[in-house]
Amino acid sequence: MVSAVRQRLIGPRVRARRTALELTQAALAERAGISTSYLNLIENNKRPVAGRLQIALAEALDIDISALSGAAEQQLTDALSLAAADPALGSAALTPADAAELVGHYPEWARLTARAVAAYREQASQTVALTDRLAHDPVIANAVHQMLTNIAAVRSTAEILTSVQDLPPEQLQRFHAIIEEQSSALTDASGTLAAVFDPTNTHLRPVTSLDVIEDAFARRQNRLPALEDAVTHLRARLHIDAEATGAIIDQALAGHWKSLGLKIDSTGTAMVPSQPSPSTLSLPRAAPAATNRAFLALKLLERVLANQVETELSGELTPDGPSDAPPLAIGSPAATDLRAAFVQYAADALLMPYGAFLADAVAWRFDIAMLAASYDVDVAAAARRLTTLQHGGAPAFAMLAVNPSGARLDRRRTTDVAMPRFGAGCALWAIHSAFNGTERAREQIIEMPTGERLWTIAIAMSAPGKSADAAPPRRAYMLATPAIHAGTFSGEDTGHVPSVAAGITCELCPRGDCAYRAAAPILAEITGKA
C-alpha cells in the first residue's frame, strides 16, 4: 500500500508533466501502453500508480521515477515528521500534516530544516562516540593532566617574573630554567594529545572492511544509479524482461557467459567462490538453481561491468571523489572487499529489477521472506535490495546481518538509523531471537531510550554450505526504519507489532533494570551528576 498522501499527489504531477511536454492524453497513453480513459482516471487520482505502471509512465514522461512518485517530497515530509516526533527536538504542536504543508509551500525552508536536523543528528552521534573516548582513554586523561600542570607552572613563573622586581640573579636564572623545562614538557604532552586526535587515528574512521563498505554505501544513500543503469541495459540486451522467470534468466545469463568464450561445468560437486574471474565456471548440479543463478550473475557481472565497478570504486580511491574519508589504497583488502560489494549490488539489481521489486516490496510490507521466495533469491540478497529502495519512495532501511555469535557480517545505515559499530548489539533485538524461530520474517518495534521507535523486520537463513556434509552456516538479517515511516508506507497502525524497550548497545543505554545488561552504561555517567 502506498500512502494516501502520495497517491493523491501523483495524478496532478502526471498531468503537469504531460502538459509541459505538450502531449495529449491520447499521445501519452499510447507511449505508456495504457488506454486514454485509464490515464484520465490516473490524472484525476482515481487510480493508484505503482510498480511497472509507474516506471512506464516515468519513461513516457521522460522524468525520474522519484520525481513522478513524489518520493523526494515524501522523504522530506517523513524526515520532518520524524524530527517533530524526536523528544529532543519536536513539540506536540507539530503535526505530520504541517510537515506536508511546509514541504508543499516552502520546499527550500523544509529542506533547510531537514538538513539542519540531519547535521544535528550526525554531530550528536559523533559527540557520544567522542565523549565515550574522552571519558575512558587514559592516554588523554594523563596528557591533559600533564599539560594543565605544565601550564600552571609556566603561568606561575611568568607572573613572578613580571610582578617581583628584586629577584637575585641566581633565582632569576632558576625561574628561566623552570620555564624552559616546563615548555619542553608541554610540547611533549601536546604532541601526545595531537596524535590522539589526528584524524587518521581516531576510531570514528573506518576500521574494518565492513566499515568501509557501510560508509561507501551511506555516502550514496545505499543506491548506485550508475550500476542500476548498467544492469537495466544488460537485462534489455539479454532480452530478460520484467516477467522473466528463473529458467529464462538462467538461460540468458549462461548464453552470455558462453558468448564471451567462457565455459560452464555443471558436472562438478563444489562451487569455488573465491576463484577470481574463472574461465570455466563450476556450477554443481546438486546445488539449488537459485544458488547457481546468483553465483553465475555475480561472476558474469564481475566481467561485463568491470569498468562501471572500477569507476564507482575510483571515487573512493582518490581524495577528490565523493568520499570525505581518507582514500583507500589501491589493491588493499578493503578496496577489494568494496569492489566485491559493488559487484554484489549489481547482481542483486540484475535478479531484482528496481521498479518491480519496489512495487512488490511495498505491496508485501517489506516481508523479506516473501520477497526472497518470489524472486528466488536468498534472504541476504532480498535484505540488501530493500536498503536501496528509499529513492523510489520506500522508507530508508538500515540493515544488519549477524551470525549466531552476534558478530556483524554486513551493515547499512541511513540518516535516521545507524547500526552499532562497536561493542555487542542489544540482545533484545529480534535479529538475535530469529535464530530460534522459523524461516518467517518477524516484525518488532524497538523503543529506544531516546523515545525514538524503530520498526524492524528480522529473519534467519541458512547460507550455502561449503560441502553437503557440513551444517550450513546460519545468519540473521534485520531491516530497521523509524516507526513513523512504517506507518506512512503501510497506511496502517503498527499497534499490532510487538514492541520492546531496548537500546543500541549496553554502553549507550541507560535502562538500569534490563535483564540482559552485559556492560555498564556510559550515558548514565554522562547525564548523571557531573
Place this chain on the structure above:
Amino acid sequence: MTKTVLIAEDEPHIVELLTFLLEREGYAVTAAADGEAALTVLANTTPDLAVLDVMMPKQSGFDVLREARNDPRHKDLPIIILTARGQTRDRETAIEMGADAFIAKPFSNQDVLATLRRLGA
C-alpha cells in the same frame, strides 16, 4: 608567629614556585611529594593550612583530605584542593569531602594568595 603551610604536590616545579610565593608572604612551607608523605607530615605536625594536589602517587589529595578530616587534630585545618582534572566533578567531590577551597590548574598566583588569606592563614 609564622604560620606553616603544607604543600602536597608531585610536580617539583609547582612546589618550588608555591614555596617561593608563600615564603615571600611570610609563611613557612613544608613540602610533600606524594600523599603518603603528606600523611606523615600531618601525623607529626599541625600546620596552619594545607594545599593538596588531587592526582599524586601513592595516596591522592582526596585520600589525604579524608584522613585529615577523620583526625581530631586536623578537623578544622583549612584545606585547599588543587587539581588539573575534570573540574566540575572534582570541585563537588572536594567540597562534599570537607575541603575549604578549590583551585583549578592553571591557577594565578594571586588566586592562591587571596585564597590563603581568605582562609585566615
